[in-house]
Amino acid sequence: MGRLLLIHSEKHDPWMNLALEEHLVRLLQADVVQAGSLCGILYLWQNQNTVVIGRNQNAWTECQTGLLESEGGQLARRTTGGGAVYHDLGNLNFSLIMPRRTFSLDDNFALITSAVNAQGIHAERSGRNDVLAEGRKFSGNAFGLLQDVGLHHGTLLIDSDYGRLARYLTVSASKLQAKGIASVKSRVINLRELKPEITVTGMAQAMEDSFCQRYAANNQIIRAVDADYQDDPQLHDLYHHFASWSWRYGQSIKFNARIDHRFVWGHLDIGLVIEEGLIRQAVIYSDALDSDFIEALAFQLEGCRFQSAALVAALSGTPAQDVSFG
Template sequence: MRFLSSSCNALARVATVYLSRSTCIFENLAFEEWLFRNHDLAAKGEALLVWSNRPTVVIGRHQNPWIEANVPYLQEHGIALVRRHSGGGTVYHDLDNVNFSFLTEHARHCRPRNLRLIAAALNKEFGFNLTPTKRDDILLQPNDRKVSGTAARIARNRAYHHLTLLVNVDLRTLSASLRSSYLDKIETNATRSTVAARVGYLRQDRKNIDKDRVVETVVRAFSEQFEAVESRIVENVLDQHRFPGVVETYDELRGWQWLFGHTPKFTASLPSGVSVTVEKGIITSVENAAVESKSLLGQRFCQKMLAV
């Protein structure tokens, strides 16, 4: 199939909507990656993947988890931590929020178009005042409350744009999950999240709104761009017969090497004045410590600070 144009406003002929029934972040990100690598854009057109997760903190591909999240708090409260394949900043998910992923050819990749579509559809249906920004966020007015952030991945002439939309959320849990105590103790070139001045959610302004109505509204608006749309409810996103290779990606996402070992090099200062350098998840140097204590210090550091 040939798209009519590569501009942000052009329409295509067909598309596919995937609705994942999984509530596991590792499963959903593995399936998203599988679609990115395998969805037939030529025959099936653009794709929209919709899913929700149990409480989760998702960091960007090039971020440091100990800067971006409160790792001990996540472990204590059973909140998952995962590193995604796309760049960008850290986000919090839970079952009352929705994740949308728009998969296109690179030439059709247009984040502003997707954000305008979502904002316009929800504004019309529910009377919100949602406004996309130049940073590809969505703000709820008044008071510039951030309800959605964006990330993207581009490779092999294809791209996806995904975002989290906060429908209803406990802001105290969100804040506690993202409040790291190591911000001033770590030096690194890793990508740091931009902290929103205000965070909001849709139910603040419309008490009767729920996630299902939001999904229905956005999917309908997405579908209206195309002549024909196929909708697929995916009960098991790890079905190896239908999605060969997806389990390998799932295992990678859950592994220590991807989550912690992929962290860009950083130096951390401990309360005792000792400084340690960590590369690929491994302590490579210790400064300002007695030689005989270095191995023990490294062990304690991993256990206490790195939480692994």
Template sequence: MVFTLFRRAATRFHTPGSRFYGTPPGAQHSIYISKSTNPYFNLTFEDWLFRHKNPEEPLLLIYRDDPCVIIGRNQNPWKEVNFEALRARPHIPFVRRRSGGGTVYHDMGNTNFSIHLPRHSFDRHITAQIVLRAVRSFGIDARVNDRNDICVGEEKISSAYKIVNKRAYHHGTMLISSRLDTLGDLLRTNKDTMITKGVASVRSPVCNLQQFSPTIVHELFVDAVVSEFQKEYSINAPVVHIEETDQMKNIEYIRRGLDELPSWNWAYGQTPEFTYTIENPFSWGDVTAEIRSKHGLVIACNFQLINTLNNTIPESLSVLGRSLEGKRYGSFEESFVREADIGPMQEVAIWIQRMTQTRP
């Protein structure tokens, strides 16, 4: 998950020697601060750096996003995200990133960092220490736990890492002044009967850095992390500020990423197989539904019925279940309800639609 920290007052975000780029950065650059707040661009740019920069050179990327929910590469959004709360906030997207790890909430009150290193020298403890020293520079008594999470008391920052070929990276989210109420609403789910082959998030208490140091802001935290990164790896190259320009977005890899991340095939279609079991009492009997889904599509829906005197309902339920096969989970059309037989089957169809609904 996430949490927060900070100290000084005046900011020097435009550090001496920093440069602004709306074109692909050169090979000599190693510290990047994105000026974009578009989560699709920032995640795609992070992955572009990971795959295209020199794998033997340490690299730092820092960015902020407009409000969004970010899930890990191998996670189940229906298990991790409260879609009822998300539907009430249509301006907030959920995004599946390309790396593993748990689900987090991003907004302009938290700062995201990504440290890329050669695979042979990658050590999550060292990268966590860089951020820890930045936090401690504000007089905050933080520590790194045995999972290499940065904690203040029992609250922590969670992180994820990805290893591909010769390069690895450690990324995380630092809560500074984030909307913790929104975070809690969007990430609070009750899907105990959803059994998934995906990776589940580890829920932990979180807090904002401004709780410990009210003057901490994004720019000061950025300066502190940049300074510690430069000292750790003896880097003197200028900081590069990245703009989300048409030229950047027209880089083929970035353009493909910007198209792919919001797509249904990526956001939902990458979901590992899962089974969701739900039950509901109706006036004519008690129904249990077992819905199996893989890659976002329903592969089976089986019903069990007890306490009924209507002998025709079991066969009707079987027909209803078969009609769901191959459909996108969570996006059952209104026609699914309309085409169900009037009476008990329409009641069941409405119930299934309500219990699985994703977006309007």
């Protein structure tokens, strides 16, 4: 018999919640390596007044950091790619952590839409990472793959504060234009607008039910809360990592060249340090979902000559190969 973990965090601290998520990923990774019996984890959590940015994003351009912090908010950076999102107690976050052999985005999205459908709202997947109701987004998702484990996490907007969301997030005009929308507020929807009786607690239960319906057969269900892991030294180390300035904001580098381009799959803002005609350092900010590609691309550019032909050659065969350097 296998084991399934259902875990609720009772804290609203984004750095601790992200630390626990990473701890659970590592827990499952170790279990898979040891041929253990852990079949999957559903982790449900909430953050209070928080902006969470993607792994490769520039904190200062994605978020009004000064305003956020002056109003008691916190900035966090997750381990996966994708764009910035706003979290408050009207939003429920979920993390599906599965062995890679059973990890399926199609199954995961079916689990999410089934949970929302059970609340009396028709939900449908849109593109690679959104879930919509009546044509508007209530769930944004991001993904990460380790050697033996897959992570799929996302948001569920139930009764989130649109005003704060719009004030804190800095969405580029090119992104709005690419999506064919006028503002970030016009693009999203709270589920309570469609079903006023929906609550965060009820949605959490629906996610649990959907998870168990899909995976509980012949598996033991183990329930836990964040406090059950608080004595683990690894969790405290991870907390300090996610809370650190260096992780959340990164290095401040003086660039002497910049390339900015939006693709269908995401935005690239490439900062370059050029010395004697060579790219000595490349830092790439992006909302692309594939964070590994973005990090590899930076290494690929370093050492290249700063001229169009050399840059085109460096990008050849990558999703960024159609950028213009004219």
